[in-house]
Amino acid sequence: MDICHVVILDVLHKVNGSRRSSGIYYILTGKKTSQSLSDSQWFGVEHYYAALKGLTYADFTEKIENLLNEKWVTSIEDQVYKVSRQGEQVLLIEKKKLSFLKNLNGLKYTSIESLCWHVLTLYVQALSNSLYGNLEYSPIVRDHRAVQKVKSIFPRSKTERKEKAESLYREMSQLLLNLDRLSVDVFVRKLSGYNRIGSTFEQIARETDISQRETILRFRSVLHAIIYNSVVKHQEFPVFHSLFCSFTDLPALTKSALRTYEMLNNGKTLQQIMELRNIKASTIEDHLVEFAREISEFSIHPFIDEEEIQEVKKFYNSTKENRLRPFKDAFPHLSYLQIRLVLAKEGGNYAAGSSA
């Protein structure tokens, strides 16, 4: 079965008819709007965020057609689908086979994954070649930031290089041994080093006889698992940590939001930021919602009272409502921004709770 079908089916299942399929398409292709960012968290599908990067809308609708034809989903309104009983069963079986999907961490890592990968693969290439005494290899990464990073942490002496190689080898095998074999195989084929340039996705797909889309997803699932462990178990994985920490420490914000965040931290008021950067109030609001979602230290209390936060949460719990409109109807005195802030701040927890 085409992996896209499984992923789409799973998301449709979690969203359970609360969004149009276009909204689902935006989540899956990683559109950077606050709607798809918060939706993905809200419905507990943040790991699928940007899972199908690059999929065209036409292809997406075709996949939905296929699901309809198989009777795995039914259409309840124009562009709104629910997964059928039969679909649920298929999903259960397929997901068991594709256990690597749970290692994806799209929402958290799409913005830094390519940089992290560039650093890792270049570091391994450089280290591997130096271990065999080959100093004239040609680097497979051009990304200036990655090159600088590797230069800045690359061990200078032969002894140090040997030590790092040993540690990195240990960290990598330890981590990879806990993941599924096929995904690990894909990942290691992608690495370059002494006497071997890594394979392209297309080559790996051919060699391992899986689709290119699946190859990429498996690769990313391993990469995400490595990044994740470098953060939460940084003592166990010090080399990984040293490679990624300068990127993982930054909150995963859009560039524009990051600037706003920095200015706020430098003591500017929202009003001043809007004037200085010549941006609209709605843009700043989107930024605030991003902060609420991404930055755990970011408090929403300056914007809404604790009591009201609790009210909104209660409403969610009793209605399982996922659209903004009903919230606004229930709390006419609150602004959309206030509601969005609460949902963004609490979204993850709630959505996770609701899918259990």
Added chain:
Amino acid sequence: MQLEAALKQLYDFSEFRTGQREIISDLLKGHDVLGMLPTGTGKTLIYQMAAHLLKGRALVVSPLVSLMQDQVDQFKQAGFKRTVALNSFLTHDEKQAILKQIKDYQFVFVSPEIIQNPFIRSILLSVEWSLFVVDEAHCISQWGHEFRPFYLDLAGMKKEMGKPLCLALTATATPKVRTDILHHLDMNDAKIHVHSINRPNISIFVEYFEEYEQKFERAMKLVEKLKGPGIIYTNTRNAAEQLVMLLQEHGVNDVAYYHGGMDPDERLLVQKQFLQSQLNLIACTNAFGMGINKADIRFVIHFHTPSSIEGYIQEIGRAGRDSKQSVAILLYHPADLEIPFHFIDHELPDAAQIDYLFSDHMQKDHHTFSEKLQLAGLSETGYRFMEYHLNKNGLLNKSGISVDEKTAFKLRLKQKIEQRKAEKIKSLRMIETWVTDIDCKRKGLLNYFGENEFEQTDFCCSNCEAEISFFYGSHDQRNTFYEHWEEELKRLFRQEVYKQA
């Protein structure tokens, strides 16, 4: 003799190739030089060594933006670590970082477009240069096959740099183009070193097909028989992909395609795999052409006829750079040139696009012409063409133009475009004539560049009855021994001593 010693010391080469020594020595004596040396002879070495011996800094203008970083890599591998490239692929921050340390570099590669940027130009001009190199200098002439309008402004740059020593290099310039180079670069007293474009170690074959489909069969057969590594050139990305698929279906696995539409990371992997001989064959568009340097390419197949003789010479010039016998095979079908003919019409801006750019509707929105250009939906060449002419007329950063000016400017543009098109069509006709000619193929190419004599070579061409089977053979299988991920990790990090194939 000192030069030979330096050659030995720097590169461990025992002798100079044709022309290298004379040009370096003229440069060291303080003369400007125009050098025309065949593909793969080592023009790079000339300016590397000259700058080194002059103990100075060299600014190298190259049109090959996408290959510039490879050149930088190769410089570094050759031991010239203080080399850098400035081009449009860099982000703002990257450019800033390089410019800040410009003093520390010995070789700076630039695209002709980027030195138009006043800020970058002013930084470049703030340091001293001993050598100004114009590589692929034929791009300066509109009679050349790869005309790059911004090359025309290089004389200005040279002057502002305080007229350092100037070296113009090319492999493919007809006499007319050479005159243009000297004129546009303001090189009146230059020493001129023109060598034959002939590559005696490349045999030239042209085969004719009545049915387009037959070419696929033939290409497969050739790939199977010929000793690699090799390149197949196609006119379109699609054809490159299609060929690779066919080959893979037939069990040929060490092949990949390469073209401008690929993800940059993946494309780089393919390129490096090929350079490392992990791949035996690459199928590509001419995005993989001028400047690519792999020593042991044994064959170049043209699946389609290229759109000019110069382009053809550049492409077959990827073969046999180690001076060993190699072969070029062109598979001709009369419909080959339809695609390039079609390109000609689409490459340069058409009347509608020009009208759009200057329409009143566009005038109102206060965007500069530079911004409007982005919206006009032009091809890369078309974009460069318009950018150049807008810039030249001081319009690039303006947003409006008076009615009179507009009419005059549009007229001039249209004339230029017609002129360019006529040139391109002529080029196509020339190569068509050459392909179909029954005379010696090598002679035909040389005549085109104004050469009338050449030494008879063995295995000359298909019209001199060379035998293609001479080039058959199996390529050295290079084992990349990927077996199991755990083994591979161990090997990568050298955790045990591993048997080497």
